[in-house]
Amino acid sequence: MLNDTLRRVLQQMPKAELHIHIEGSLEPELIFALAERNGVKLPYGSVEALRAAYAFTDLQSFLDIYYAGASVLLHEQDFYDMTAAYLRRAEADNVRHTEIFFDPQTHTHRGVPMDVIINGIHRACQDSPVSATLILCFLRHLSEDDAIATLEAALPYRDQFIGVGLDSSEVGNPPEKFARVFARCRALGLHLVAHAGEEGPPAYIYTALDTLNVERIDHGVRCLEDPALTARLAKEQMALTVCPLSNIKLCVFDRMERHNLLELLDAGIVATVNSDDPAYFGGYMNDNFIATFEALPLGLSHAQRLARNSFAAAFLPAAQKQQYLDEVDAFFAKV
């Protein structure tokens, strides 16, 4: 059990979130409200029936429901409302800065225009007291040509996102499938990240680094299967955006006591804690911290390190980053 001090510290410490899919923040109540507002018929009769379907066996079983949930998003105000709801939750968890993933292809393939998606999400970010930037993710189960067309469609809104990522079904869709589009994004000065080593093997982490030139690895927890890779990630201070509750819900680890977050930290890796798809996986940032610290032998020094890592790994100007790091240290000096 967590003592009261540690619980309070986890809740109140300043933190950044670096791995959140905005479509994964759609709570069942909002899915039903938007379905009604937009006249969309859902294959579930009630909020309870939808929630009961959240019993996942692997990544794909989750993605099928996640894409169905996103089908209620049609208008700019829907994207605004979804994002504003997430940002209120983040603010309540003392998230000071968040880098939000969005999946345009999930929506453009249903006929929703790119400007509707980006403007709705971006406007909610501007209206929030939480610092928020956007990362456009390509769906890796689709073709690279589709990713390239998506990038072209998003370029008129280039100033509204800071980077690109790679998500969706990992196994069978290795990073190198997207070498050309990532090279183009790099030339455009976009930040680069990719999901790798969630369900996929360490080889996918190598190609995310060496072929795509990513600056962070999303998940990456399977790196520990390869000692040379683990040592390299530590040496290069390549951050991993770890999502503990997600890993349990998608059966990457069978229970939290078996999660490898502490081993990653002990190996010298810049691991961070994040929520991934909080509406589907049982919690937002503080729920992830509390569940992990309850299950693993982690203490105050780990909390400080994780809070520092979250800002150190953020795509922020150096001065702003230092300000947040100083804020973390000032917070822990008073604990």
Ligand SMILES: Nc1ncnc2[nH]cnc12
């Ligand atoms: N955990 C995850 N892995 C891959 N793609 C995703 N899309 C949303 N959540 C994801």
Ligand SMILES: [Zn+2]
């Ligand atoms: Zn993810």
